[in-house]
Amino acid sequence: MAPPRPRSVLALDVGRRRIGLAGCDPLGLTVTPLPALARGAFQDDLDRLLALVGQRRVAALVVGLPLDAAQRPTPQGIHCRRYGLRLERALVALGQPLPLAWVDEHASSWAAGERFGLHGDRSGRLDSAAAVLLLEQWLRDGPEPLDSALSAADPVVPAAIAVGGRAGVGPF
Numbered sequence: 180m181a182p183p184r185p186r187s188v189l190a191l192d193v194g195r196r197r198i199g200l201a202g203c204d205p206l207g208l209t210v211t212p213l214p215a216l217a218r219g220a221f222q223d224d225l226d227r228l229l230a231l232v233g234q235r236r237v238a239a240l241v242v243g244l245p246l247d248a249a250q251r252p253t254p255q256g257i258h259c260r261r262y263g264l265r266l267e268r269a270l271v272a273l274g275q276p277l278p279l280a281w282v283d284e285h286a287s288s289w290a291a292g293e294r295f296g297l298h299g300d301r302s303g304r305l306d307s308a309a310a311v312l313l314l315e316q317w318l319r320d321g322p323e324p325l326d327s328a329l330s331a332a333d334p335v336v337p338a339a340i341a342v343g344g345r346a347g348v349g350p351f
Contacts, residue, residue, distance in 0.1 A: 180321040183280070186238035189231060190314035191266075192284060192306050193242060193259040198224065199306025201314045202235050210314050212307040225269050232275065239324040240266070240277050243284030243313045250283070259284075271327045278324030282313045 185207035192199030200213040216227055231237070242263035245256040252260060260281075267279050 181323075182319060183239075183317065183321045183323045187236050188239045188241055188314060188317070189228075189235065189237045190241040190282075190310045190317065191243065191263070192310040192313060193262045194218070194306060195255075195258070197306045199308070199310035200231070201307055201310035202231075202237070203314055203318065205236070205238075207318050210311050210318070212311050215306045221265065221269075225266065228266065229270075229273070229275070232270075232277070237277065240279045241282055241314055241317045241324070242266075242279065243309070244281045246283045267327055276327040278326050280317060280322055280324035282317050284309065284313055 185205065187205045188203050188207070190201045190203075192201075196218055198216040198218060200216060201210055202213055203210045213231070216224060218224060240263070242259060244259050244263075245253045247253050247256075263279060263281070267277070270277055
């Protein structure tokens with residue numbers, strides 16, 4: 180896959196307790212871990228994410244999608260997919276649609292723990308470090324995010340998921 184065009188992006192590593200967050204500058208040169216979001220009610224998550232989208236002038240979202248070795252969504256992958264689509268629909272309803280891309284996050288938390296020395300971290304730093312890896316992978320390999328109208332009709336089935344490469348697994 181070709182690298183996507185540069186823009187300010189917010190990457191989400193969706194978990195059941197926290198959402199790891201990372202952002203990049205509009206040129207896609209600098210990836211920064213952001214404080215993880217402690218999960219609450221969806222509306223609370225949305226309000227906090229909307230604030231970040233505005234502050235950082237986010238132009239696209241990247242969501243990690245855990246796939247198994249056969250490139251099928253794991254149970255957590257299905258949860259992440261539903262969360263990403265729900266977030267996308269909520270942003271559209273609020274008049275703030277953002278294109279959305281998916282990156283295979285298989286083993287991203289392990290890779291982040293290795294790279295940043297965060298194994299066993301429960302503060303959220305590991306979650307955001309995993310989001311950094313997702314965003315770095317997306318910046319290298321894509322895919323280009325889909326506009327809301329194109330991905331909203333996309334069901335949660337393996338054949339319908341266009342995903343970039345594995346986070347934390349790259350040419351270096």
